[in-house]
Amino acid sequence: MFQNLSDRLQAVFKNLTGRGKLSEADVDAAMREIRMALLEADVNFKVVKELVAGIRERAIGTEVTESLTPGQSVVKIVLDELVTLMGTTESRLTLSGRTPSVVMLVGLQGSGKTTATAKLANLLRKQGRRPIMVACDVYRPAAIDQLQALGREIDIPVYRGADGDDPADIAAAGVKAAIDGMRDVVIVDTAGRLHVDDDMMDEAVRIRDAVKPDQILMVVDAMTGQDAVNVAKAFADKVDFDGVIMSKLDGDARGGAALSIRKVTGKPIKFASVGEKLDALESFHPDRMAQRILGMGDVVTLIEKAQDSMDADQAAAMEARLRTSGFTLDDFLDQLQQVKKMGGLGDMLKMMPGAGQMKELKDAEIDERQLDRTEAIIRSMTARERVKPSIINGSRRERIANGSGVAVSDVNRLIKQFEQTRKLMKQFQGQQGKKGKRRGGRGMPPGMRMPF
Amino acid sequence: MTTPWYKRLSEGMSRSREQLSGQLNVLLRRGPNLDEQFWEELEDTLIGSDMGVSAVTDIVGRLRDAATRKALADASEVIDHLTDEIASELTLDTDDFLAAGPVTVLVIGVNGTGKTTTVGKLAKQSVDEGRSVLLGSADTYRAAAIEQLDVWAERAGVPIVRRERGSDPASVAFETVERASVATPDITLIDTAGRLHTSPDLMLELQKVKRVTEKRSDVPVKVLLVMDATTGQNGLNQAREFDAAMNVNGLVITKLDGTAKGGIAVAVARELGIPILRIGVGEGIDDLRPFDAKEFASAITRGV
């Protein structure tokens, strides 16, 4: 995997000794890293150029403060810039008062429209609406059957036309069916189409004109690469849409397309689709997306998810992630950041499965300054050192202490604590393995201590 | 649907070509000077094809060397070299198991890349070549996936092994190869459910499908990964994970009839050495083309 941006910037700035303002040369070096990170995240290269120019302007002359390293200062600027671009608050689906309201979904082939149609219907029903879905994909074999099957699963009606009906007519008839059936929101699923296919784009316009949707949402695959800008621009110009559903965000795509699309069309991302199950549709959080694009993990979402529906699978997935994360200092750093963002360790531990019962964790009182110091120490380590702390010899320790502004003894303490934790975890897993017990053993091993 | 395939191909391919070569043309018009800006723009253009920063940096780096060493005078010579470079990256020792046979092929990939459609197209193509085909529908998860493949089986006029939705995909695969051992088709194509390479459970499920298939199949079992040309850098993760779990033997790049260039295939070829066997250029049953490295590379750089 890619190193995340913080690490890269840390490397860039590692020779920076003086405090004060960032020089132009420092900033140039940082901008190269930022450009790389954004490109690797599939942000369109033209968008990257503009973004980097903006970030550069803000970064030059940035005061390097006591509390943030130069790398952190720049990361903060980058994050701010991305969040601002994507919209600072999560945006909602705005439906007019008219009955029925109409939502139309458009997008490329295979982007996930049909599944998104069902998910959206499901979500709207949870919000007290009475949805109906309309199947307008008359081209892909069994696409209509697919929507019908999904409709049965979630018990929401599906309107389908007769064989040979025109999709625009089906859509219009669907709205009529909604009125007859006392349904107050219509969700129109359309065929996947290429933005360069004029006939198909015209058809989308005809469907739009036939039902005058309150909202047209474009479904975009999170894995989309550089072409996202061409596609989004064409859909915006020809069909026009109000917002985006990003699909397949449950994978490991960084999702830079979100940024590209917002930049070239100005349309907000409204929903994140995060799984094949029909309740896997979430509101979109620009701040998390920004972190994800920069490769800074998505732990917040993960934790929130576990919190609001602690079903066994999800809890296990979260735990696996947190637990393996505990093994390297690098991943540990990620956790630390999340902890700080979430307003303290105590809160986070409460959310961890199994942690509630653990006495020493229950009363965990952690000094925030200690967190900062730990973070600074880890940040002063190289990538290799973080993965393999055993290579950290005397001279490395001295370098790390210097880089993070602490005493060598502080570095020693951290490494020792970390190694102990790691050993404990291994023992714990060994025991688990011997007993062949897979359930019930969730959570952290007793006596495990976070190294801070 | 009435446009002949070769026309559709050239239309599709030329779209990608026009775009990139349009950009390259701008570079060329700037004259023969290979200045810093030329190289930077060249790099941008290639990055725009989804080749990925590291592949691009490397290829452009080598190109710059060559430009100096061979005293390439102008941009068009550089572009020619570039085409060759990309083509050579894509030229891999290839065993086209789709054309040979008898063989059993597992068709895999992330959701929505075009697996089922590709199975349909491959079935039709094989029939057209006078070979016998058997399909197996091991996507027992997605709604109406079985019905979808059914339609393709009918269109291609080939038999299909199917079970109801929700059955174990490995047992459908098993049944398919069992049937194949009696019917002895030249090619058995097994469609699988789209899945994210990041899902350990689903990857295990897929490995089980392969294990079971290999155990029962009388003929070699090959794995075909279907990737969407619009995929960005995540394509490399996909290929890596699927290859690690399944040992991928070949690649199909679909949706090249849009404006995406499928540059990620270059990154995949470089890192994993997985050859592209076919390309998808439309939704019709005949919209499948053989892969030609030179042509693919030219589609990225032609017109200059």
Ligand SMILES: Nc1nc2c(ncn2[C@@H]2O[C@H](COP(=O)(O)OP(=O)(O)OP(=O)(O)O)[C@@H](O)[C@H]2O)c(=O)[nH]1
């Ligand atoms: N334009 C274009 N569309 C394609 C191509 N190949 C497949 N498609 C379309 O992409 C969409 C998804 O294709 P499928 O074959 O259902 O994809 P899949 O990988 O089987 O999807 P899942 O089984 O749901 O994961 C359909 O609308 C196809 O018509 C291609 O080469 N060009």
Ligand SMILES: [Mg+2]
């Ligand atoms: Mg399929």
